[in-house]
Amino acid sequence: MDNVIKNIIGKDISLAELFDENRAAIESHSSSVLNSLRDEAFDAFQELGIPSNKVENYKYTNLQPLFSGDFTFSLKPETLTENLEDIFSCDVDTLDSITIYLVNGWYYTRNNPGVLPKGLVIGSMAQMAKENPDLIEKYYGTRAPHLSDGAVAFNTMFAQDGFFVHVPKGVAVERPIQIVNILMSEDALMTTQRNLVVMEDNSEARIMVCDHTLTTGKFVMNSVTEGYVGKDARLDLYNLQNQHNATTQVAGFYFEQHENSHLATNNLTLHAGVARNNIELKLAGSHAEGHAYGLYLLDKNQHVDNFSYIDHAVPDCFSDELFKGVLDDHSTGAFTGKIMVRPDAQKTNAYQSNNNLLLTNDAKMNTKPQLEIYADDVKCSHGATVGQIDEDAMFYLRTRGINKEEATILLMYAFAYEVIEKIKVEPLREQIRTLVEKRFRGELDKCHSCVVCGQKGTDVTCL
Amino acid sequence: MLSIKNLHAKIEDKEILRGIDLKVKPGEVHAIMGPNGSGKSTLASVLAGNEMFEVSEGEVQFNGKDILEMAPEDRAREGLFLSFQYPVEIPGVSMVNFLRTSINELRKYREEKPLSASEFLKLMREKKNLVDIDSDLTNRSVNEGFSGGEKKKNEIFQMAMLEPKLSILDETDSGLDIDALRVVANGVNKLKRPDNATVLITHYQRLLEYIVPDYVHVLYHGRIVKTGGKELAHELEANGYDWIKKEFGDK
Numbered sequence: 130m131d132n133v134i135k136n137i138i139g140k141d142i143s144l145a146e147l148f149d150e151n152r153a154a155i156e157s158h159s160s161s162v163l164n165s166l167r168d169e170a171f172d173a174f175q176e177l178g179i180p181s182n183k184v185e186n187y188k189y190t191n192l193q194p195l196f197s198g199d200f201t202f203s204l205k206p207e208t209l210t211e212n213l214e215d216i217f218s219c220d221v222d223t224l225d226s227i228t229i230y231l232v233n234g235w236y237y238t239r240n241n242p243g244v245l246p247k248g249l250v251i252g253s254m255a256q257m258a259k260e261n262p263d264l265i266e267k268y269y270g271t272r273a274p275h276l277s278d279g280a281v282a283f284n285t286m287f288a289q290d291g292f293f294v295h296v297p298k299g300v301a302v303e304r305p306i307q308i309v310n311i312l313m314s315e316d317a318l319m320t321t322q323r324n325l326v327v328m329e330d331n332s333e334a335r336i337m338v339c340d341h342t343l344t345t346g347k348f349v350m351n352s353v354t355e356g357y358v359g360k361d362a363r364l365d366l367y368n369l370q371n372q373h374n375a376t377t378q379v380a381g382f383y384f385e386q387h388e389n390s391h392l393a394t395n396n397l398t399l400h401a402g403v404a405r406n407n408i409e410l411k412l413a414g415s416h417a418e419g420h421a422y423g424l425y426l427l428d429k430n431q432h433v434d435n436f437s438y439i440d441h442a443v444p445d446c447f448s449d450e451l452f453k454g455v456l457d458d459h460s461t462g463a464f465t466g467k468i469m470v471r472p473d474a475q476k477t478n479a480y481q482s483n484n485n486l487l488l489t490n491d492a493k494m495n496t497k498p499q500l501e502i503y504a505d506d507v508k509c510s511h512g513a514t515v516g517q518i519d520e521d522a523m524f525y526l527r528t529r530g531i532n533k534e535e536a537t538i539l540l541m542y543a544f545a546y547e548v549i550e551k552i553k554v555e556p557l558r559e560q561i562r563t564l565v566e567k568r569f570r571g572e573l574d575k576c577h578s579c580v581v582c583g584q585k586g587t588d589v590t591c592l
Numbered sequence: 593m594l595s596i597k598n599l600h601a602k603i604e605d606k607e608i609l610r611g612i613d614l615k616v617k618p619g620e621v622h623a624i625m626g627p628n629g630s631g632k633s634t635l636a637s638v639l640a641g642n643e644m645f646e647v648s649e650g651e652v653q654f655n656g657k658d659i660l661e662m663a664p665e666d667r668a669r670e671g672l673f674l675s676f677q678y679p680v681e682i683p684g685v686s687m688v689n690f691l692r693t694s695i696n697e698l699r700k701y702r703e704e705k706p707l708s709a710s711e712f713l714k715l716m717r718e719k720k721n722l723v724d725i726d727s728d729l730t731n732r733s734v735n736e737g738f739s740g741g742e743k744k745k746n747e748i749f750q751m752a753m754l755e756p757k758l759s760i761l762d763e764t765d766s767g768l769d770i771d772a773l774r775v776v777a778n779g780v781n782k783l784k785r786p787d788n789a790t791v792l793i794t795h796y797q798r799l800l801e802y803i804v805p806d807y808v809h810v811l812y813h814g815r816i817v818k819t820g821g822k823e824l825a826h827e828l829e830a831n832g833y834d835w836i837k838k839e840f841g842d843k
Binding site: 525530532 | 641
């Protein structure tokens with residue numbers, strides 16, 4: 130299959146050709162570990178291409194046209210003349226955290242996370258792959274499906290940098306780790322990011338990944354995070370997405386969990402253009418617990434597609450999914466909840482729920498549970514709802530002097546709170562509460578150009 | 593205070609209120625009784641501004657203002673309060689957040705400063721005692737998981753917090769055991785002032801033993817067919833509604 134061919138770096142070139150032309154340079158800058166998968170990823174990509182809606186798993190999000198058009202491609206580390214601290218202030222700034230920044234997928238060279246707890250490693254994937262190739266090799270490319278998913282293949286071909294977090298055996302990291310991903314560019318930009326999180330046995334951490342756009346141009350980000358949660362380890366991973374409407378982000382989280390481990394992911398999409406989240410948890414050790422949560426708040430022409438895949442590979446595991454969305458204007462959303470219960474995964478408990486609130490007749494939601502159960506002693510449940518604001522509740526609030534707009538905000542917030550309550554870091558939960566409320570009040574609007582283009586968002590930056 | 597003239601209202605094409613006339617003055621307690629389906633709850637809903645009903649004729653003045661064109665929230669801000677027959681559960685909206693928003697909206701309308709968090713909590717503590725509402729309930733979401741009695745107490749608690757000029761209590765006695773009924777009635781009596789008024793909508797006379805009305809109206813087929821003093825309630829209790837139906841049934 131031929132891939133997307135458009136103007137990239139001033140001339141018509143396909144993504145495959147782009148890779149071919151720059152391959153030598155990419156490889157010369159990269160560790161042998163990252164280079165080791167490029168061949169097979171490239172082969173797979175030539176076969177698969179960027180996923181279109183003809184690919185079953187991407188049925189509701191056609192990435193093909195989004196990965197076309199006029200873009201520069203980020204092939205080299207970003208060199209910033211200004212200090213990031215001077216131009217960026219985080220919405221979650223009161224959090225006492227270990228903080229690092231990445232710019233356009235590259236580890237920011239002037240990062241200063243401060244004194245780290247003993248044994249904890251936080252740093253650049255490119256650098257770690259060179260300094261400690263054995264450690265990276267053990268995990269790299271073993272969870273993310275670079276042979277079967279075109280977006281992951283694409284990421285693996287171009288993979289150069291991203292973040293790396295390693296929490297050694299028995300270490301509990303008290304302060305949250307905050308990773309701030311910033312997109313900024315003078316021209317429309319396409320880029321990739323490859324991350325790895327390794328939680329050794331009996332370790333504990335909370336990671337918050339914040340995605341931001343600092344300039345108003347178009348972005349395409351293709352990011353892949355692989356993660357390992359060892360025996361008795363515990364990880365909470367929050368992804369707070371707050372990008373403007375001209376951003377397309379494909380973010381894949383591919384995790385493997387071992388015996389008695391506990392993982393909670395929470396994808397909070399406050400603002401995006403087109404967002405596709407792939408959340409894959411493989412429960413590979415008995416009594417592992419996987420929780421996948423998500424909240425998406427959409428308006429104008431935004432589109433968010435959460436695709437989750439919980440793989441119960443062994444007996445006695447537990448999984449719980451809750452995804453909720455509020456869709457306004459012409460926005461569209463999709464949810465797929467795939468649960469696989471392998472033949473010997475007896476005593477599996479798997480729960481899934483997707484609830485949506487549609488504020489207009491033009492908003493649209495596709496939701497699809499997809500359960501494959503090959504064991505006979507399991508408890509699985511799934512439920513999906515798509516509804517409107519409860520008119521009775523609305524009237525009740527209004528008879529108490531609360532106007533329609535304020536009542537709508539209260540009710541939208543009420544709908545969203547269940548997911549927010551899943552956030553275990555108290556100051557973070559408070560901040561997210563505030564952000565969500567701001568979002569509902571329209572105080573977090575990222576679509577600067579919409580002042581001129583109106584709600585339908587016909588301007589390119591609002592599409 | 594409240595003046596209803598020839599009020600007609602319908603839902604879809606069914607006319608439910610067929611010409612209501614009623615006047616309520618400050619300091620008065622009115623009871624509106626009537627058999628099931630006579631239009632009692634519809635009257636309460638229409639006064640509060642429920643958009644499910646269409647007013648086809650008549651006028652309603654509240655404190656000299658025509659309220660039929662007003663949004664429900666503006667009627668509330670003018671001092672109208674409806675205690676719901678079936679209070680709505682709103683998971684995710686905390687009682688505190690709800691009441692504080694409500695009170696401050698009302699204050700804003702009256703051009704008063706919003707209550708600070710501590711002033712609000714103080715007021716809430718004060719009013720809680722009035723209806724003997726469990727502290728725990730105010731820490732929860734609005735009506736979520738409340739028992740029938742707790743929901744009704746919560747309505748009266750809100751009434752105490754908002755200090756309306758006119759309260760319409762729609763079947764506040766239904767589903768209450770005798771102890772809860774006493775608590776609720778006590779609350780209403782304590783909130784009674786010379787400058788406010790209450791309209792009790794009820795099917796039974798039971799509530800009127802605790803809250804003594806100045807006037808009793810009988811609503812039947814969308815009209816007030818009889819008005820009297822509190823003794824009318826006793827008559828209804830003794831003889832049921834059959835004689836009313838017989839007398840006015842053909843209309």
